[in-house]
Amino acid sequence: MFFIVRHARGRVWAPDRLKGFHISIDDFDAGFSSLTRPQRLPVTEIKIDCSFVGEAPKMSDAFIIVKTLIDLACNMRMASVAESVETPEHYRLLGEMGCNIGRGRVITKPLMASDFLAWHAAWQAPMEEKTASG
Secondary structure, X not given: OOOOEEOOOOOEEOHHHHHOOOOEEOOOOOOOOOOHHHHHOOOOXXXXXXXXXXXXXXXHHHHHHHHHHHHHHHHOOOEEEEEXXXXXXXXXXXXXXXXXXXXXXXXXXXXXXXXXXXXXXXXXXXXXXXXXXX
């Protein structure tokens, strides 16, 4: 069970964090997010929304947003989690940006728990296809 208690001065105390629980801000960069959340909450990771991850290779604004969020997480000693890593290009680009964790079909399709260990033992990082000029 997780409890958050708001302190009179606006600080947050989360006793279960000390027991090995990890807290994530999901879709931090979408909707009504605020920079006060990672500052005030005892979070351990920031998830980067798929709408930015998917556009990062093609749109400079999306690339800048993704890179900034990865840097923010790193500077605040949090993990960065990219959602919907769908192509080898996404995988490579996010790795170059310093993203800690990726989630998406280029890594694996959804698995049953019983299939995970066999998948993990055989997994290899996705590679981009070579072009005729490369």
